Amino acid sequence: MREYLSITKALSDESRVRIVLFLSAGELCVCQIIELLALAPSTVSKHMAILHQARLVETRKQGRWVYYRLPDAAGPLAGGAIRWARESLAKDKQVRIDAKAAKAVRKADKEELCARYGRS
Amino acid sequence: MREYLSITKALSDESRVRIVLFLSAGELCVCQIIELLALAPSTVSKHMAILHQARLVETRKQGRWVYYRLPDAAGPLAGGAIRWARESLAKDKQVRIDAKAAKAVRKADKEELCARYGRS
DNA sequence: CCTATACTTCGCCATGTATCGAAGTATACC
DNA sequence: GGTATACTTCGATACATGGCGAAGTATAGG
Numbered sequence: 001m002r003e004y005l006s007i008t009k010a011l012s013d014e015s016r017v018r019i020v021l022f023l024s025a026g027e028l029c030v031c032q033i034i035e036l037l038a039l040a041p042s043t044v045s046k047h048m049a050i051l052h053q054a055r056l057v058e059t060r061k062q063g064r065w066v067y068y069r070l071p072d073a074a075g076p077l078a079g080g081a082i083r084w085a086r087e088s089l090a091k092d093k094q095v096r097i098d099a100k101a102a103k104a105v106r107k108a109d110k111e112e113l114c115a116r117y118g119r120s
Numbered sequence: 121m122r123e124y125l126s127i128t129k130a131l132s133d134e135s136r137v138r139i140v141l142f143l144s145a146g147e148l149c150v151c152q153i154i155e156l157l158a159l160a161p162s163t164v165s166k167h168m169a170i171l172h173q174a175r176l177v178e179t180r181k182q183g184r185w186v187y188y189r190l191p192d193a194a195g196p197l198a199g200g201a202i203r204w205a206r207e208s209l210a211k212d213k214q215v216r217i218d219a220k221a222a223k224a225v226r227k228a229d230k231e232e233l234c235a236r237y238g239r240s
Numbered sequence: 241c242c243t244a245t246a247c248t249t250c251g252c253c254a255t256g257t258a259t260c261g262a263a264g265t266a267t268a269c270c
Numbered sequence: 271g272g273t274a275t276a277c278t279t280c281g282a283t284a285c286a287t288g289g290c291g292a293a294g295t296a297t298a299g300g
Contacts, residue, residue, distance in 0.1 A: 001134065001212045004205070008132035013258080014125060030277060040260055045278050047258090064267050064276050077208050084204050085124070088197050092121045114276070133288080150247060160290055165248050167288090184246050184297055234246070242300085249294070256287070264279070270272085 003054075007081045010054040015039065016047050017085055020056060020070070021095055022102050024086055027060070027069035031114035032105050036098065056082065065114075123174075127201045130174040135159065136167050137205055140176060140190070141215055142222050144206055147180070147189035151234035152225050156218065176202065185234075 051057045060067045089095045171177045180187045209215045
């Protein structure tokens with residue numbers, strides 16, 4: 001029950017489910033997620049901690065950057081939840097916009113993107 | 121997204137997911153749910169309203185009693201969510217205990233059960 | 241009608257949560 | 271080492287949520 005609740009609470013917040021769907025297309029570093037959600041770094045960091053605690057994301061540190069990705073081998077509960085969320089929101093407008101934005105962010109130069117968190 | 125969030129928020133509370141699993145075995149009236157959860161009537165009523173708003177339960181009024189049940193033809197989102205919750209918690213200890221308690225409550229005499237909400 | 245029963249709604253309170261900015265940590269580069 | 275970048279943690283705030291009891295509504299039965 002505890003695992004179920006940590007997963008459903010994590011995925012019942014709009015920002016966090018958007019993050020999970022971003023990561024469905026591959027890993028991202030925190031500054032890219034900050035850019036996509038347009039939230040403060042501290043806020044995103046807290047969301048990532050909640051997702052991590054629910055075992056919905058894994059982390060990888062490389063130099064100055066911290067990358068998050070969906071688990072390579074998610075537990076059955078987490079895996080099913082992610083799959084269900086993805087299917088449920090497949091046709092959502094915001095999610096479609098997000099997918100395009102994520103594509104652009106992945107192509108963008110990271111140096112330029114992350115400096116001062118991309119706020120130009 | 122709104123529908124997704126209302127469903128996941130509804131199902132990310134322990135009391136509410138327990139209610140949904142109770143109803144998987146058939147409809148129950150509010151006083152029976154009150155008995156099973158050992159919560160105040162007003163609290164249960166609020167939970168039922170949240171589940172109803174998320175289209176996770178339907179209601180039927182018969183005399184003094186209000187019965188709740190899972191939707192006969194749930195929307196694809198709600199149906200999938202309920203199925204997923206049921207599978208995810210199939211082996212949960214609390215849920216197993218609940219299933220037995222629900223069986224007993226269904227057999228019990230309603231007059232005796234509901235009077236003063238069963239607090240003897 | 242009047243009472244009792246079965247909820248529901250309202251008002252309140254304690255706790256939890258999403259957000260931010262500021263301060264702290266860690267890494268890279270000069 | 272010093273500075274800049276990329277986070278994370280801390281502290282504060284505003285709002286949402288879960289719980290209760292009291293009061294309101296609706297129905298059944300004398």
